[in-house]
Amino acid sequence: xxxxxxxxxxxxxxxxxxxxxxxxxxxxxxxxxxxxxxxxxxxxxxxxxxxxxxxxxxxxxxxxxxxxxxxxxxxxxxxxxxxxxxxxxxxxxxxxxxxxxxxxxxxxxxxxxxxxxxxxxxxxxxxxxxxxxxxxxxxxxxxxxxxxxxxxxxxxxxxxxxxxxxxxxxxxxxxxxxxxxxxxxxxxxxxxxxxxxxxxxxxxxxxxxxxxxxxxxxxxxxxxxxxxxxxxxxxxxxxxxxxxxxxxxxxxxxxxxxxxxxxxxxxxxxxxxxxxxxx
Numbered sequence: 664x665x666x667x668x669x670x671x672x673x674x675x676x677x678x679x680x681x682x683x684x685x686x687x688x689x690x691x692x693x694x695x696x697x698x699x700x701x702x703x704x705x706x707x708x709x710x711x712x713x714x715x716x717x718x719x720x721x722x723x724x725x726x727x728x729x730x731x732x733x734x735x736x737x738x739x740x741x742x743x744x745x746x747x748x749x750x751x752x753x754x755x756x757x758x759x760x761x762x763x764x765x766x767x768x769x770x771x772x773x774x775x776x777x778x779x780x781x782x783x784x785x786x787x788x789x790x791x792x793x794x795x796x797x798x799x800x801x802x803x804x805x806x807x808x809x810x811x812x813x814x815x816x817x818x819x820x821x822x823x824x825x826x827x828x829x830x831x832x833x834x835x836x837x838x839x840x841x842x843x844x845x846x847x848x849x850x851x852x853x854x855x856x857x858x859x860x861x862x863x864x865x866x867x868x869x870x871x872x873x874x875x876x877x878x879x880x881x882x883x884x885x886x887x888x889x890x891x892x893x894x895x896x897x898x899x900x901x902x903x904x905x906x907x908x909x910x911x912x913x914x915x916x917x918x919x920x921x922x923x924x925x926x927x928x929x930x931x932x933x934x935x936x937x938x939x940x941x942x
Contacts, residue, residue, distance in 0.1 A: 667755040670713045673705045717759045718748055725762075800838055801853040812919040813848060815933075819895060819918035820851075826893040832886055833908075835916040856916070857909045863902035875911060882913040887938055890915075898933050900941020901926040 725746070749761040805813040820837035828834070841850035862879060865871050883905065890897060897904075898920035906914040922932035931937035 665755060666713070667752065667757060669705060670710050671752075674710055713757065714750065717750065717757055718762070721759060721762055722746070799855045801835075801855055802841065803851040803853055805848060805850050812921065815898070816851065816917075816919040817848070819898070822893065822895045823918075826889075826895065828889060828893075832889045833882070833912060833914040834886065834890070835914065835918070856906055856914055858906045859909045859911075860907050861903055862905035862907055862913065865907050866902065878911070879905075879907070879913040883915065883942065886913070886915050887942055891935055891938070896920075896933060896935060897938045897941075899923060899927070900938050 725744075727744075745765045747761075747763050747765045748759060751758055751760040805816075817837070817840065820835075823834060823836060835856065836854045837851060838854050839852040840848055841852060843849050860868075865879075866876060887897065895918075897915060898918055899922060901923045903923075904915065904917040906916055908914060920933045922929055922937065926941045927937040928940065931940055
């Protein structure tokens with residue numbers, strides 16, 4: 664099987680590993696032998712490389728001149744020009760048919776404060792800074808999260824701010840918001856956490872002592888109790904949203920909401936019951 668048919672068939676069947684057997688109901692037995700794709704070492708990342716290969720020469724010609732990493736700002740990151748391309752097949756060869764600049768998309772979240780009481784947070788304009796007073800912060804883009812999640816997350820961080828928790832309530836904290844020239848929210852600036860690992864990785868490491876796991880359980884219970892006492896919902900309780908810092912302490916992060924199958928039921932997403940179920 665040639666390269667085009669190999670990758671096209673892989674993508675058409677919508678699987679992540681090319682391991683087809685006779686029992687595979689997705690296989691069109693009339694048009695393709697069930698062993699044709701076996702052991703072809705096709706992966707989804709290989710498919711991406713194959714798809715991108717005819718586009719790269721053109722993208723290189725339209726790409727801006729490289730910028731020194733020390734000179735890159737959030738303005739560069741957020742205002743990068745993007746293109747929409749169309750691929751086609753000619754004689755079983757993948758070719759670039761069209762490449763056009765994309766129109767500037769409206770940001771997902773319109774954001775503004777109605778009164779002074781609801782505006783305790785600094786606003787960070789992308790063209791001005793990424794570091795503040797030499798202090799490192801974490802930028803979280805809202806580009807792919809959508810309006811609902813963006814609004815919920817900012818609102819919950821405002822609740823955390825007003826609760827004035829002590830240092831034992833270790834959660835991600837909002838330093839400021841990133842707006843574009845239209846004053847629309849495009850990202851969050853969060854206080855930096857000295858991350859060592861995620862809880863999901865730490866608990867699966869054989870070397871992690873049981874005493875550490877018990878300590879993290881107590882810490883997470885205490886943090887969630889403090890949040891509940893202030894009327895704050897975490898929203899997406901799961902080990903991937905808990906950081907273990909370099910001192911071995913647990914931090915709850917990501918107040919964007921949602922739910923993850925296996926941890927929180929869909930009907931409990933964004934509720935205290937959902938947080939308790941995840942716990």
